[in-house]
Amino acid sequence: MELTPQSAMDHQQTENASGPHQKRKIAFVCNPKMGGSGIIATELAMALAERGHHIWLLAERHPYSWRQVSDTLHFLKLHVNDYPVFESAPHTLALAGALANLVEQNGIEIVHAHYAVPYAAAGLMAKFICKKPFKLMTTLHGTDVVKLADDPAMHRVIETVLAESERVISVSDDLAQQTFDRFDLKQTPATIANFVVPKKIFQGNRADARKELGLDVDETYLVHASNFREIKRIPDIVRCFALVRKQMKCKMIFLGEGPEVEPSKALARSLGVFDDITWVGQDPLISRWFSAANVNLQLSEYESFGLTLIESMIQGTPSVVTNIGGMPEVVKDVGKIVEVGDYEAAANAALELLNDEESEHIKKLCLEVASSRYSSEAVCIAYEKVYDQALCTKCKSEEVAASI
Template identity: 70%
Template sequence: MIESLQSQLNDANTPPQQAAKKVAHPRKIAFVCNPKMGGSGIIATELAMALAERGHHVWLLAEKHPYSWRQVSDTLYFLKLEVNDYPVFESAPHTLALAGALANLIEQENIEIVHAHYAVPYAAAAVMAKQICKQPFQLVTTLHGTDVVKLADDPAMHRVIDTVLNQSQRVICVSDDLAQQTHQRFDLPVYPEVIANFVPPGKMFAGSRQQAREQLQLDQQASYLIHASNFRKIKRIPDIIKSFALVRQQRDCQLILLGEGPEVTPCQDLAVQLGMADDIIWVGQEPNINRWFAAANVNLQLSDYESFGLTLIECMVQGVPTVANNVGGMPEVVAGTGRLVTVGDIEATAQNVLSLLDEQRQSPAEMHQRCIDKANSNYTSEAVCIAHEAVYHGLLVTEAKTA
């Protein structure tokens, strides 16, 4: 499926300095997504911004400005979702507030497409908005993984997700693996579209590894491993720290950890237990994340599951290879540039990291260029926008014919 986009991706490889092409028929699109730091919210926000730069009128509705939000166009609008607490409820009625706000926005702005990232709660709120809205719209739901491989294990939640997906006019998945899992778990009338994630040109660090390290005050001669995430159990951060400890026994290197989440404190305790605390750089949440990626030698992504793995291409576009677990959509992304290991095999992870570090020393330019070439051939914002525009156009044309 991702391969089927290859010709579009190659044709649409736009240099960073080239302005986005304006579309002939701009659409009115509302985006709803998680505004916190995380791959799904970042991709949704970047897609919204990229489409607005191409001339579409795009509204992003959320409780706060998303993590990667930038006012890139006068056709990009942010609408803050107000969610009030009521004593009668145990928690604030977020989904209900979102449904009502969506209905109001659709009617006021003549929205044609609502694009929800995650079935629950975002597409669920859009389905509810369909019931109360006086104006019809097309619902596109993009699945990023969690609602299919985690939430759907709950029988009650499975029924909700199944209903939401069946009431979406189009379902998009970010990898072949996720599309296959979605098809197996839910009885959908149409097989999901597959549109990969991307790294916007404006988010890339334009300089060299040496320049990135100069800015970050890192040692030019040292080796750096890196990991960025929201530090949940699914990310298996302890495996990363244990693998690093094995690498550290044979190579003078440091581990850079970016992000925040519930696993930070337990992982800091583990680092102390292993005697690795002084060799780990805890960055926390960092808006200029790609500068850190550009400074690194090897990325580590050892999650139990990733439907795609945004950090894989964020590193790839900087010329940095990844050692990842052989699960989910990660093999599709890593193939040809990095290494794959079995979940939980920290010894194999360490050996593959050492192998990549040795390969970098022997032929640094070759590995660097191999990563960049794959990123430029497969994960450009121009091609991803074109693929989404084709989905939107197909829905609206079909709607017009049946009206």
């Protein structure tokens, strides 16, 4: 009998369970657009609200994955006036002022920013103007450390923000070490991984997903999901698929939108594989597509973690990834790892997974690893420990032992 995501979740480890934590008042600030950082920040906010914490999420609009899950979850729309005197709207200043007002009006204890710039920078500015004290937590997701920090002016801002944050968290050990190496910090950031949201898991097998999506039940499918930026190296994925397509009958699914979509379509036409690709665009029910696929391709130039890896893993779908950032940490037991830019090796790795006679074993292992290592409960407990330590004066000298 085929193992389903629900049966895998039933095996979830409970060793991380702990007693009840004091309920906190926490403001979240993050990018509301489609992307791993915003999705994780929003899902964490919602999960903590379901655990009884009072959560406010401040953004220009409802985040991509927002759901009103609890009466302790609140959304506050950020209004940014676009004054003609400025070259661009003063987003960071507006966010800082709105945060200060939010803290004063609701007794917020913690502002949890996802990304140092602009969100934690706005939080730090809010601390200077706010009439009530609060703790600033910063979770790093990658781009601010790996890309923005190359700008000397931005480097100074990020370093100051991290130094002034009560706690700095990263989503992978690799990102934590890179952060410590690049900035003058007193200690390496703690690591709290991304997680799988149980309510967003497709509860069915591959055939069920394909029938629901109108796909061929007997076809072989590769899949990729991202925001289609240059760093995702979409041309490598198209070329990889073209090579796999020469060796076996298969099709490709692309999920997401972004600047690399049209160039990728042009490349697919030139390689003669355009008609074998389904261009889905954005779909909030992404789990159905991962469940329907045989192999996930993530060949990015850099990923601090790679949220889609566990989103596909919990559906039993293994991944081929590049040997960079936090991705090898995620798939080391259940996927294939190749060097950046080597789409030929990626094609061979995908073929190995597709031709593997023990595919059901790989699927079972994917489900077990995702449900045991990357559960929302474990991540919530880790963050609750960080919050408690930051707000508890007797814990000031303790090291943050929240790595999962």
